Structure formats: C-alpha cells, structure tokens
Amino acid sequence: MDSSLSRLPIGGLKLSSELVQIRLLPNSGFFVHEMLRRLADHRINMTMVSLDATDGELTGIGCIFAEDRRLAEAALQPIGCAIDMISPVGAMTIFPHQARMLLIGKILSALGRDGLPVYGMASSHSALTLTTDYRRLDDAVSAVCRIVSLPENHAPFRPEFRVKQL
Amino acid sequence: METFAVYWEPVIKTYGIAERTGLCLITLDLPFSRISDGGDWLTHFPSRFGGSLVLIFSRPTSPSGLRLHLLLDRLPEKVEPEKAERVRKADAIENNVQPVQPVDVNLAAFDGFCSGLRVDNPVELVYFQGPHYGDRYGIASAAVTALVEHGVPLLAVVCTGASVYLVTPKGMACAARNALRKAFNTPDAAENPTNS
Numbered sequence: 001m002d003s004s005l006s007r008l009p010i011g012g013l014k015l016s017s018e019l020v021q022i023r024l025l026p027n028s029g030f031f032v033h034e035m036l037r038r039l040a041d042h043r044i045n046m047t048m049v050s051l052d053a054t055d056g057e058l059t060g061i062g063c064i065f066a067e068d069r070r071l072a073e074a075a076l077q078p079i080g081c082a083i084d085m086i087s088p089v090g091a092m093t094i095f096p097h098q099a100r101m102l103l104i105g106k107i108l109s110a111l112g113r114d115g116l117p118v119y120g121m122a123s124s125h126s127a128l129t130l131t132t133d134y135r136r137l138d139d140a141v142s143a144v145c146r147i148v149s150l151p152e153n154h155a156p157f158r159p160e161f162r163v164k165q166l
Numbered sequence: 167m168e169t170f171a172v173y174w175e176p177v178i179k180t181y182g183i184a185e186r187t188g189l190c191l192i193t194l195d196l197p198f199s200r201i202s203d204g205g206d207w208l209t210h211f212p213s214r215f216g217g218s219l220v221l222i223f224s225r226p227t228s229p230s231g232l233r234l235h236l237l238l239d240r241l242p243e244k245v246e247p248e249k250a251e252r253v254r255k256a257d258a259i260e261n262n263v264q265p266v267q268p269v270d271v272n273l274a275a276f277d278g279f280c281s282g283l284r285v286d287n288p289v290e291l292v293y294f295q296g297p298h299y300g301d302r303y304g305i306a307s308a309a310v311t312a313l314v315e316h317g318v319p320l321l322a323v324v325c326t327g328a329s330v331y332l333v334t335p336k337g338m339a340c341a342a343r344n345a346l347r348k349a350f351n352t353p354d355a356a357e358n359p360t361n362s
Binding site for chain 2: 023025026031032033036037039040043044045046047048049050051052053054058059060061062086093099100101102104105106107108109110111112113117118119120121122123124125126127128129
C-alpha cells in the first residue's frame with residue numbers, strides 16, 4: 001500500500017529565517033506590556049507571540065529576527081534580568097491544521113521521537129507554528145513530512161522577501 | 167533577506183474584531199523528554215474528551231519542559247470529579263493560592279507524563295486580523311496595552327501570522343473588544359458579535 005495514503009493532507013509548510021526566541025521570565029517583577037512596548041519603540045517585529053498568565057502575571061515568549069538581536073538587547077537592557085533568549089531558533093508553520101488534534105499530536109510525536117526540541121508553539125485558526133533549533137529545521141521538516149502529505153509540486157518554502165513597517 | 171515593500175498607517179487597522187464565549191482553557195506541563203508521549207496523548211484527545219480545538223499554544227517552563235495550552239470550544243465532557251477536586255486543592259496548596267475553579271477533566275489520561283493541570287472554564291476569546299500583521303512591529307504591544315489601560319485581565323495572548331488572539335476570563339470579552347476598538351481602526355460592519 002502506498003504509505004502516502006495514510007499521511008495527513010496539509011496545504012503547505014513554511015519555514016522562517018533565523019530567529020531569536022525571547023522569554024519574559026515568570027515572576028520577574030516586570031510586566032509583559034513593558035517588554036512589548038520596548039520592542040515596539042525600537043521597531044522590532046515579533047513574528048510569533050505566546051503568553052499566558054498561569055504563573056500570575058502574563059509571561060511567555062516572542063520571536064524576533066536574528067538580525068534584530070543586538071537592537072533588542074539594547075531595547076530590553078533595562079529589564080535584562082527578566083529576559084532570556086534562545087538562539088538560533090527556526091519556525092515551521094503548517095497550514096491549514098483544520099483544528100485536527102490528530103495532526104498536531106502526530107507532529108509533536110514525530111519531533112519528539114527524532115529528539116528535536118520544541119521551544120514554543122502558537123496556532124491561529126488556520127496555521128500552526130512551532131519553533132525549534134534553527135540548525136535542525138531541515139530535520140524537523142523531514143520528521144513532519146513522514147506524517148503529512150503535501151500538494152503535488154509543493155515543497156516547504158522560505159519567504160524570499162519581507163514587508164517592513166516604517 | 168531583501169526588503170522591497172514598506173507599510174505604514176497612522177492608526178493600526180483591523181479587518182474586524184470577533185469574540186467567542188463559553189470556551190475552556192486547559193493547561194498542562196510536559197517535560198521536553200516526553201514530548202513524543204504528549205503528542206501521542208493529543209492524538210487521542212478528541213475521542214476521549216470530545217470538543218473541538220480553537221487554539222493550541224505553548225512556551226518553555228523552567229527547567230526543562232513545555233507549558234502547553236489547549237483552548238477548546240467547550241469543557242471536556244468526560245469527568246472524574248473526585249480526583250479533579252484532589253488535584254485542584256493540591257495545586258492550590260503547592261502554589262500557596264486559592265483554588266482557581268473546579269477541574270472537570272478525566273485526569274487519568276494525563277498521568278505519567280504531564281503535570282500542573284489547570285482548567286479555566288469558561289473563558290472568552292477576542293481575536294482579530296489585519297494587513298501584514300506578521301511583518302509589522304507593535305501590533306501585540308498595542309493590543310495588550312489597550313487592555314491593560316482599560317483594566318481588562320488577560321489569561322493568554324497568541325499572535326502568529328496576521329492574527330491576534332486574546333483570552334480573557336468569563337464576562338470580559340466585550341470589555342476587551344471595546345478597549346481594542348478605541349486603540350485600533352476597526353470597520354464596524356466587519357465586526358462579528360456572534361459566538362461562532
């Protein structure tokens with residue numbers, strides 16, 4: 001039997017350029033909106049955000065482009081004790097997930113079995129984005145492609161240009 | 167990467183602000199070493215508990231785990247109240263806080279690889295999209311600041327692509343939406359007040 005028949009169909013896979021994942025540490029004494037404001041004031045885009053208040057105040061992660069790291073470190077210097085950074089980080093976006101927990105569960109299982117780190121996750125109604133080690137992004141794609149089927153003539157892609165806000 | 171397009175607007179536009187009520191937020195901690203087990207558990211989640219996924223998101227927890235959140239369209243159906251009550255009280259004692267609210271989930275399914283189960287139910291969701299949000303700075307900051315300034319509590323914030331999701335406690339979605347309307351340029355006709 002064709003193994004592709006048992007794979008779960010998706011529309012596509014998108015890969016990020018190199019990112020840095022910033023984390024506001026729990027109970028740091030700083031508020032997340034201060035971190036967000038400092039980054040915005042320095043015109044630094046966060047490509048993915050996942051925050052929760054389960055430790056009391058809102059805390060969590062956001063990803064920035066690697067080339068913005070030095071600027072972000074300067075912007076966040078006043079609250080530096082409340083921040084840590086993971087790099088290099090890469091994001092893989094799977095679309096559409098169609099709220100299929102079967103698909104999401106299998107993706108997590110595949111990444112876990114291959115010993116690939118999952119640094120964070122954020123979904124929208126249509127897409128699921130996971131962050132992992134940028135150096136192992138191709139391995140992550142291989143793991144995911146074992147359980148999903150992509151449309152004909154579609155390959156995982158990286159954006160070739162960027163829209164930037166002035 | 168080459169940048170050859172730029173974007174600017176005086177007030178951040180949205181395509182409309184929508185909300186959903188009666189949702190359930192489940193949180194659990196998954197060790198990095200058990201991500202595969204967590205994935206296997208998730209594949210069986212719908213058949214065990216019913217309900218549909220609205221959002222899934224996570225972040226690292228110290229020292230070596232992932233805090234995983236599932237926002238569902240309803241409280242999972244199968245219950246085991248006695249054990250749930252024990253866990254709720256144990257969590258409250260451990261964290262030196264008042265118990266948050268009753269947990270009505272069959273916890274047996276979590277045993278062995280997850281910890282820190284928490285159920286917030288019901289919760290509400292306010293969400294919106296806008297032009298090129300994924301490429302623009304300041305969107306999350308504007309949304310969170312708007313809610314903070316209006317005293318709207320937040321349980322979670324998730325941004326990916328062009329979408330922003332704000333999870334609030336019960337009864338706060340309307341206030342959140344009103345706060346966002348003051349901070350963002352939102353077409354009234356595009357708003358979606360339905361719980362769909």
